[in-house]
Amino acid sequence: MSLVKLYDTTLRDGTQAEDISFLVEDKIRIAHKLDELGIHYIEGGWPGSNPKDVAFFKDIKKSKLSQAKIAAFGSTRRAKTTPDKDHNIKTLIAAEPDVITIFGKTWDFHVREALRISLEENLELIYDSLEFLKQNTPEVCYDAEHFFDGYKANPDYAIKTLQAAQQAKVDCIVLCDTNGGTMPYEIAEIISAVKKHITTPLGIHTHNDGECAVANSIQAVHQGIVQVQGTINGFGERCGNANLCSIIPAIKLKLKKECISDEQLRHLREVSHFVYELANISPEKRQAYVGKSAFAHKGGVHVSAIQRHPETYEHIRPEVVGNSTRVLVSDLSGRSNILAKAEEFNINLDSKDPVTQEILESIKDMENRGFQFEGAEASFELLMKKALGTHKNYFQVMGFRVIDEKRTDDQSPTAEATVKVKVGGKVEHTAAEGHGPVNALDNALRKALEKFYPKLKEVKLHDYKVRVLPAGQGTASSIRVLIESGDKQMRWGTVGVSDNIIDASYQALLDSIDFKLHHSEEK
Ligand SMILES: CC(=O)SCCNC(=O)CCNC(=O)[C@H](O)C(C)(C)COP(=O)(O)OP(=O)(O)OC[C@H]1O[C@@H](n2cnc3c(N)ncnc32)[C@H](O)[C@@H]1OP(=O)(O)O
Ligand SMILES: CC(=O)C(=O)O
Numbered sequence: 137m138s139l140v141k142l143y144d145t146t147l148r149d150g151t152q153a154e155d156i157s158f159l160v161e162d163k164i165r166i167a168h169k170l171d172e173l174g175i176h177y178i179e180g181g182w183p184g185s186n187p188k189d190v191a192f193f194k195d196i197k198k199s200k201l202s203q204a205k206i207a208a209f210g211s212t213r214r215a216k217t218t219p220d221k222d223h224n225i226k227t228l229i230a231a232e233p234d235v236i237t238i239f240g241k242t243w244d245f246h247v248r249e250a251l252r253i254s255l256e257e258n259l260e261l262i263y264d265s266l267e268f269l270k271q272n273t274p275e276v277c278y279d280a281e282h283f284f285d286g287y288k289a290n291p292d293y294a295i296k297t298l299q300a301a302q303q304a305k306v307d308c309i310v311l312c313d314t315n316g317g318t319m320p321y322e323i324a325e326i327i328s329a330v331k332k333h334i335t336t337p338l339g340i341h342t343h344n345d346g347e348c349a350v351a352n353s354i355q356a357v358h359q360g361i362v363q364v365q366g367t368i369n370g371f372g373e374r375c376g377n378a379n380l381c382s383i384i385p386a387i388k389l390k391l392k393k394e395c396i397s398d399e400q401l402r403h404l405r406e407v408s409h410f411v412y413e414l415a416n417i418s419p420e421k422r423q424a425y426v427g428k429s430a431f432a433h434k435g436g437v438h439v440s441a442i443q444r445h446p447e448t449y450e451h452i453r454p455e456v457v458g459n460s461t462r463v464l465v466s467d468l469s470g471r472s473n474i475l476a477k478a479e480e481f482n483i484n485l486d487s488k489d490p491v492t493q494e495i496l497e498s499i500k501d502m503e504n505r506g507f508q509f510e511g512a513e514a515s516f517e518l519l520m521k522k523a524l525g526t527h528k529n530y531f532q533v534m535g536f537r538v539i540d541e542k543r544t545d546d547q548s549p550t551a552e553a554t555v556k557v558k559v560g561g562k563v564e565h566t567a568a569e570g571h572g573p574v575n576a577l578d579n580a581l582r583k584a585l586e587k588f589y590p591k592l593k594e595v596k597l598h599d600y601k602v603r604v605l606p607a608g609q610g611t612a613s614s615i616r617v618l619i620e621s622g623d624k625q626m627r628w629g630t631v632g633v634s635d636n637i638i639d640a641s642y643q644a645l646l647d648s649i650d651f652k653l654h655h656s657e658e659k
Contacts, residue, residue: 138362138393139362139393139394139395140357140361140362140363140364140387140393140394140395141176141339141362141363141364141395142174142175142176142177142363142364142366142380142384142395142396143175143176143177143179143207143277143310143339143363143364143365143366144170144175144177144178144179144365144366144367144368144380145179145209145341145365145366145367145372145377146166146170146367146368146369146371146411147163147166147167147179147180147181147192148179148180148181148182148209149179149365149372149373149377150367150368150371150372150377151181151371152372152373153372153376155415155417156371156415156417158414158415159188160188160191160192160195162414163180163181163192163196164192164195164196164199165410165414166368166410166411166414167180167196167201167204167206168199168201169407169410169411170204170368170407171201171202171203171204172202172400172403172407173396173400173403173404173407174395174396174397174400175204175380175396176203176204176205177204177206177207177235177277177363178201178204178205178206178207179207179208179209179237179365180193180196180206180207180208180233181193181208181209182208182209182210183208183210183227183228183230183231184210184223184224184227184228190227190231193206193208193231193232193233194231197232205233205234205235205275206233206234206235207233207234207235207237207277208228208231208233208235209236209237209238209239210224210225210227210228210236210237210238210239211239211240212238212239212240212241212261212262212265212266213225213261213264213265215251215257215261218264219264219265219267219268219269220268225238225265225268228269229269229272229273233273234274235273235274235276235277235307236269236275236276236277237277237278237279237310238265238269238276238277238278238279239278239279239280239312240258240261240262240265240280240281240297240301241258241281241282241286242280242281242282242283242287242293242297242298242312243282243283243285243286243289243290243294244286244289244290244293245286245289246281246286255293258297259297259300260300262278262297262300262304263300263301263303263304264304266278266300266301266304266306267304267305270304270305276304276306276307277306277307277308277309277310277339277363278301278304278306278309278310279310279312279341279365280294280297280298280301280309280310280311280312281312281314282312282314282315283298283311283313283314283326284311284312284313284318284322284323284326285313285314285315285317285318287326287329287330288322288326291329295330295333295334298330298333298334298336299333299334301336302334302335302336306336307336307337308336308337308338308339308362308363309334309336309337309338309339310338310339310340310341310363311326311327311330311338311339311340311341311356311361312340312341312342313340313341313342313343313349313352314343315343315345316342316343316344316345316348316349316374316375317345317346318342318346318348318352319346319348319352320348320351320352320355323340323352323355323356323359324358324359327356327359327360327361328359331359331360337361337362337363338356338360338362338363339361339362339363339364339365340352340353340356340357340361340363340364340365340378341366341377341378342356342366342377342378343372343373343374343375343376343377343378344370344372344374344375344376344377344378344379345374345375347375349366349370349376349378349379350370350378350383350386352378353366353378354383354386354387354390354391357383357387357391357393358391364378364380364383364387365377365378366378366379366380366383367379367380368380368381368407368408368411369381369408369411369412369419370382371411371415379423379424381404381407381408381423381424381425381426382423382424382425384396384401384404385401385404385425385452385456385457388401389452389456398456401456401457401458402455402456402457402458404425404426404457404458405425405426405457405458405459406458408423425452425457425459426457426458426459427459428462429462430454430459431450431454431459431460431462432461432462432463432464433449433461433463433464434464434466434468434469434473434510435468436468436469436470436471436472436473437470439463439470439472439473440470440472442461443472443475443476446461463476463477463480464509464510465477465499465509465510465513465516466499466503466508466509466510467499467500467504469496469499469500470496471487471492471493471496474492474495474496474499474520475487475492477513477516477517477520481517481520483517483520483521483524483526485520485524491523491524494523495519495520495523498519498523499516499519502519502633505614505633506605506616506633507616507631507633508616508618508631509631511618511620511629511631512618512629512631512647513628513629514621514628514629514630514647514648514651515629515630515631515644515647515651517651517654518647518650518651518654521654527654528653528654528657530559530589530650530653530654531557531558531559531588531649532557532558532559533555533556533557533581533646534556534558534563535555535556536553536554536555536577536580536642537553537554538551538552538553538573538576538577538638539551539552539553539573540572540573549572550569551569551570551571551572551573551575551576552567552568552569552570552576553567553568553570553573553576553577553579553580554566554567554580555577555580555581556584557581557584557585559585559588560588562588564584564585564587564588565584566580566583566584567580568580568583573638574600574637574638574641574645577638577641577642577645578641581645581646581649582595582649585649589653591652591653591656592649592652592653594623594624594652595621595622595623595648595649595652596622596623597619597621597648598620598621598622599618599619599620600617600619600620600641601617601618601619602615602616602617602637602640602641603615603616603617603618605633613635614633614634614635615633615634615635615636615640616631616632616633616640617631617632617633617637617640617641617644618631618644619632619641619644619645619648621648621651621652623652626655628648628651628652630644630645630647630648630651631643631644631647632644632645632646632647
């Protein structure tokens with residue numbers, strides 16, 4: 137099986153994305169993750185650009201990578217100098233990477249407009265920059281910027297720029313779709329034309345402006361190119377770069393070519409989430425292969441079929457990329473969704489038991505009133521237990537009161553809540569303050585119940601989302617509150633709906649506490 141080399145530019149082109157910035161420490165941690173994933177080349181940055189990138193190349197040498205090569209990025213020399221005097225080229229060599237990659241101009245329009253030099257001068261600049269680098273570095277890649285646009289505008293000149301790089305004996309020539317507007321069929325045609333003139337190994341670097349970056353990269357691999365550049369999660373300039381989290385499984389599972397091992401592929405989802413975490417960006421749910429929804433089944437017909445055979449609605453087994461099948465519960469559910477969830481929660485439920493239908497109808501009715509169980513599986517589990525008569529009443533809330541007060545215009549508001557709960561035969565009446573009314577109510581409820589159930593001290597509130605339901609009644613609209621809670625072992629979601637935001641929050645908080653108590657006892 138032929139090997140396709142993976143070249144990751146998350147740490148360089150990825151950081152050219154709006155909102156993405158990594159500390160040097162983040163870059164080092166990501167580099168190690170990429171190395172473990174089996175990425176062959178890690179482009180760490182542009183040392184001629186900023187001190188952070190210089191520090192990366194210095195620091196990465198202090199720790200050992202298992203197999204990846206570190207690449208430094210830059211450009212061909214400036215027009216009015218020679219390579220040995222060019223600041224950018226000198227800093228690239230000084231960074232002492234395993235590989236140096238420079239980009240140069242292919243498109244005659246860019247040579248004239250961006251560099252403002254003659255076409256001939258640009259060819260000299262490509263050749264002598266690369267030739268000089270080849271004498272000073274073990275491996276050199278050449279990124280032919282705007283190659284596809286350049287080829288379409290002036291094929292002869294575009295090929296001449298590649299020939300200049302080939303003459304300098306570079307190790308790989310990377311065809312770039314820099315503006316990201318090329319279509320997959322053009323990639324196939326142009327690569328086969330290039331191969332008539334160029335014998336140097338070819339690579340591909342695509343951007344996603346036409347939403348075709350992954351498709352274009354796969355098309356290029358199909359055409360026999362040997363290096364694919366991209367970024368984790370598709371981070372990158374404008375609409376992003378080609379997403380390696382989609383390209384890697386496509387190379388292995390669809391094109392049946394070698395790139396990383398099966399074991400490394402099982403860590404793909406983990407690496408994707410790690411990079412999101414360090415970038416401080418919420419993972420994209422609908423991301424192919426690695427997203428939370430990539431194998432989430434909602435329609436009753438789908439759930440029924442995947443239980444008979446997963447391949448009916450899954451294009452690959454999710455485990456091979458470290459993901460898993462999920463069944464969602466909603467008003468699009470059928471009995472199969474309820475039965476699948478019951479099995480997941482270790483609840484015995486017979487498909488012929490009339491309670492299955494009752495639960496289904498109750499969900500459809502509640503979703504119609506604004507509830508949503510997809511992010512609130514703990515509330516759904518409690519609902520099932522109530523329907524089956526296995527729900528236990530650990531406590532009863534006899535009432536609550538919340539006061540939100542702002543006495544003068546220049547004073548911040550204060551919030552206080554009182555609750556009355558009954559546990560066994562004992563009544564507890566407690567008050568607490570908080571940052572706002574919901575937090576005060578949460579504090580009061582826990583304060584009252586922790587006396588009876590000290591395990592509740594472990595529960596932390598991780599997320600609190602409020603959504604106004606679209607009834608068009610302004611501040612009198614119904615509200616849905618989704619809460620995510622967690623302890624040391626797990627996280628769970630609960631939901632509440634009311635036309636009163638405090639009441640909706642109260643319902644979700646109560647379910648969260650109730651769920652924790654049920655699970656502590658079951659353990
Ligand atoms: C397709 C890509 O993604 S390429 C990577 C793009 N990434 C970045 O630009 C991020 C890092 N860049 C930087 O930190 C800065 O732009 C630097 C340090 C590289 C250069 O900064 P400056 O010297 O201030 O120049 P500036 O940012 O305005 O860039 C334009 C200069 O680059 C030159 N240039 C652009 N492409 C090339 C090239 N392939 N070869 C040589 N010079 C080039 C232009 O001719 C222009 O030079 P001039 O001002 O002497 O006419
Ligand atoms: C080299 C590069 O980043 C590009 O052409 O998009």
